[in-house]
Amino acid sequence: MTRTFMMIATTAAVALATGLAMTSPARAQSGAVVAAMTAGTVGEQADGYLGLAGSVSDAVRQEVESINIKRRAAYTDLAGKRGVTVQDVAASIGCQTLSSRVKQGQVYRIGAGAWQTKGAGAIALPPYCATAG
Amino acid sequence: MKKRTIMMAGFAALGLTGCIQVKAPDKPIEINLNVKIQQEVVVKLQRDAQDLIQNNPELFPQ
Numbered sequence: 356m357t358r359t360f361m362m363i364a365t366t367a368a369v370a371l372a373t374g375l376a377m378t379s380p381a382r383a384q385s386g387a388v389v390a391a392m393t394a395g396t397v398g399e400q401a402d403g404y405l406g407l408a409g410s411v412s413d414a415v416r417q418e419v420e421s422i423n424i425k426r427r428a429a430y431t432d433l434a435g436k437r438g439v440t441v442q443d444v445a446a447s448i449g450c451q452t453l454s455s456r457v458k459q460g461q462v463y464r465i466g467a468g469a470w471q472t473k474g475a476g477a478i479a480l481p482p483y484c485a486t487a488g
Numbered sequence: 489m490k491k492r493t494i495m496m497a498g499f500a501a502l503g504l505t506g507c508i509q510v511k512a513p514d515k516p517i518e519i520n521l522n523v524k525i526q527q528e529v530v531v532k533l534q535r536d537a538q539d540l541i542q543n544n545p546e547l548f549p550q
């Protein structure tokens with residue numbers, strides 16, 4: 356009885372430790388991405404992915420690629436659930452990130468256009484982002 | 489009066505040709521339709537998109 360409890364407790368502790376070990380380096384790296392976003396070398400794109408707007412370190416580049424791969428997996432998952440294309444999901448995400456997540460001073464890009472810095476006003480979104488009603 | 493004559497002439501011309509032929513364009517005209525459809529899908533997905541962003545903060549650094 357006690358032994359079973361001990362085993363469960365140990366398993367839980369190991370799982371927790373593994374979880375922490377897995378998340379902490381990712382957090383440290385995404386801090387570098389946040390710094391790059393503040394610096395204007397990494398920014399959100401209307402296509403729903405992060406892009407490189409300037410020269411960045413290899414670590415930041417790898418982290419951006421890693422985030423984009425994970426994003427694509429999440430978009431693919433949602434697209435399957437809703438019966439739409441991955442591109443539609445990605446475009447919807449792009450509308451959201453550009454309208455409510457890109458902060459003033461950060462850079463963004465719409466389509467193949469040039470990188471722009473967000474000013475005080477709202478970003479002029481692509482026409483398909485228009486809200487219902 | 490003059491207008492009526494012109495119209496009559498028009499009908500007469502129609503009667504002569506028998507039918508109006510409409511030739512289908514070579515290229516499909518559906519660009520606007522596609523934009524409309526995509527917009528509807530994007531609007532429908534808006535809530536899902538918001539949830540996805542909020543539930544995966546590690547994928548959306550700010």
